Amino acid sequence: MKPILVAENISKKYTKKADQHLNYGVRDFFAELLGRSGNLEMREDEFLAVENASFCLYPGDTLALIGRNGCGKTTTLRMLNGTLKPDSGSIQINGRVQALISLGTGFDQKLPGLENIYNAAAVLGLNSRETRSIVDEVVDFSELEDFIDSPVGTYSSGMTARLGFSVAVHLNPEILLIDEILGVGDHMLQNKCAAKMQQMKKDGVTMILVPHSEGKIIQLCEQSLWMHKGKTMKIGNSADVVASYLSFLDKLAVSKLPQDNASIDQEKPIETSKGLLYGAIFDDTDNVEDLNVDFVVNGSKCQAFPTHSTVTIEYDFLSKTTTNNLTVTLVFYKKEDGFHYGKISTSNGTLLKHIRSGRVHCKVTIDDFNINPGTYVMVMVICEGHSFLYRNVVQEFVVENDGNLKWGIMDFSYHYEVLTNTPA
CATH class of the missing domain: 3.40.50.300 (P-loop containing nucleotide triphosphate hydrolases)
Structure with a gap:
């Protein structure tokens, strides 16, 4: 041909x-x-x-x-x-x-x-x-x-x-x-x-x-x-x-984090997530094990909740590596097409900088989870300086409709007021 x-x-x-x-x-x-x-x-x-x-x-x-x-x-x-x-x-x-x-x-x-x-x-x-x-x-x-x-x-x-x-x-x-x-x-x-x-x-x-x-x-x-x-x-x-491109992007993102006195360098190869939608994965039990992640809404663990819920994400894991610059980032993707919605990271502060090894137990509360209805996944990224200790999908969850019409990717909280109403 x-x-x-x-x-x-x-x-x-x-x-x-x-x-x-x-x-x-x-x-x-x-x-x-x-x-x-x-x-x-x-x-x-x-x-x-x-x-x-x-x-x-x-x-x-x-x-x-x-x-x-x-x-x-x-x-x-x-x-x-x-x-x-x-x-x-x-x-x-x-x-x-x-x-x-x-x-x-x-x-x-x-x-x-x-x-x-x-x-x-x-x-x-x-x-x-x-x-x-x-x-x-x-x-x-x-x-x-x-x-x-x-x-x-x-x-x-x-x-x-x-x-x-x-x-x-x-x-x-x-x-x-x-x-x-x-x-x-x-x-x-x-x-x-x-x-x-x-x-x-x-x-x-x-x-x-x-x-x-x-x-x-x-x-x-x-x-x-x-x-x-x-x-x-x-x-x-x-x-x-x-796969190679996403791995490159993830390494680039990690390299931009403040390194301080990170104790290890990346040695093991990075793989890619199923379907290549959620970026590179690094699932190494030599570094991290016994990982638990829960979504909590109104005091109960759940994997489905309405838009605008107050959502607490609680996680714990055992860090088997001595660390000097530990960070944890939670990344949210749309399940069907891998659209990246946003992330929450401890790199914007010094929350975990003092941790050297052992069990890490944290929670983060999102006061207004304003993503529109759909099925999503959360990827957890655990890093020591510029190096991955762990990166993988840890939760799949559903955001339910609260009964109102939705457009776009986010549902802003808002309040309308009619300031004038002058007859024609």
Whole structure:
């Protein structure tokens, strides 16, 4: 089978000085005219946003680009889409490309949504009859029937994302490039888009995605490319690549904690949690054993409670290692997709700094547990300085509805007052 997309050692350099960007661009343009293209000689104030990235995709393949902000993911997508030219390397594309990279890109903000659909189709060479045949599907999928004749400039970010995605997937692309802008949409939109992409994948569409959560990577992409500061750190099976990436993030987070006089260094390898949704795990009985964790609401142990409950989390464990800088962090994730909701940590103080070894028994009380209804997991992270002693899922719990309508990820406590009521 012939590859549909091949990127070989593609690199892109930028200058750190905004006022030199145009100047360097003109110089490089004329250098290319003189046959000196592909020169990666770096000027003093330049850096590589992407360095020697390579991958080969076949029809139906899906590739996730992952990494921290600024690692080169979007620059890579822009090179594949043709809006940026690589400074070295080559890109070979054998199919029709549709891209959804920047919110609203390609839309005329002054024109209605309907006219923007026709314009997008015309750019791809569709005639009026072909365009009319897909308009209803585009509008129906976007759920913008009531606003399709309004200027796109009046749309919210979520509405713009819905229209952009709907246009991109209904223009019959053979290669689909999508940045993490779908993160602006609500949970229902994200699930709808994920289902559509799964169907396109079955239909043989090649996709390169920048997902907004690790859970989406596992759901949508067999392959992943992890980038860090422009360099390819690892490429291959998504499970393996995401595992390495999450382990890197956890080590990085621990390294930023105050070390003081930590007594041990990390030696044993870090594994990954089931489903790769909740980060790296380190379950070492040489360091920590006999761990107990309870949720207490209204004086009773429980694993289900309503939003806004006062929740006490009580835990104890035996520390078998001599410690000088012990910290415990509780991290909360949505069970189904690994969305990280927040954390509570003793690193914001000196609560456990005096503990050297033996049994540790603590409790923390959350006065207003305002996470919206759903099923969640709690990961406990026990560290000595920069090193893991323990990191694993210790509790699964359910937040129940309190009878009110809920939106978003948190349910704020609030009180409304009507200050004026002037008759019309």
